Amino acid sequence: MYDVFKVVNWLRVRNYADMQTNPNVEELTQMKAMKLLYYLQAATLSITGHRLFDNDLVAWKYGPVVVVVHDKYAGHREIVGELTDQDRADYALLQADQPTADILNSIYDVYGHSSAYDLMQQTHQEKPWQITRRNQVISDQVIKDFYSGVFVADEN
Template sequence: MYDVFKIVNWLRVRNNADMKLNENIEELTQMKAMKLLYYIQAASLVVTKKRMFDEDIVAWKYGPVVEKVHEKYKGQRAIVGEISDKDLKDYSELEEDEETSSILNSIYDIYGYSSAYDLMRQTHTEKPWQETKQNEVISDKAIENYYGEVFDVES
């Protein structure tokens, strides 16, 4: 299991690299990072049967949120900023773990180019968020059951 901020740093480094390659790529926002963390956790639960990070995901008005990450970036829209050596080290560490890298890159390739708004709308159409009361934790079981049917995973 990884520190959730290592995963956020992975997202920031990947997004920063994408922005350098394509001027049309928008900078990672806090809202988009939350939705990507949600899908990363879902994929990890489906593929590995365990969480990638320890923090719970809570159903908020605008979709799934990791409260600890929200607190760190409160008041900020874009969260990439300057990429430090530590950020690059976190990225490399996660890339070196084949299973983790596969999950992170797959989710980023599928959802990473959608807007935060589109991802918010998408999570609002999916059962785990819909069936969880606002401000309550979305259960791992609800996430795994739903996304086990959605993600195409080879056994």
């Protein structure tokens, strides 16, 4: 299990790299990071049976949120900013863990180019957010039950 901010740094570094190679890539926003964290946690729970990070996902009005990440970036729309050596080290650490890197890269490849709004709309159409009362924790079991048929390990 990783510190959630290491996962956020992975997202920031990956997004920064994408922005360098594609002028159409938008900088990662706080809202989009929340939805990506949600799908990363869902995929990890579904594939490994364990959490990627220890923090709970909470069902807020605009979709799933990791409260400590929201609090850190409160007032900031975009969250990539200037990358530090530590940010890059966090990225390298997660990339070096092959099973984790496979999940991170797969989820980013599928959802990383969607807008924050589209990801919010998508989470609102899915059972875990729908059945969880606002401002309550979305249970790991509900997430796992819903996404186990969606996120599956690649057998190749």
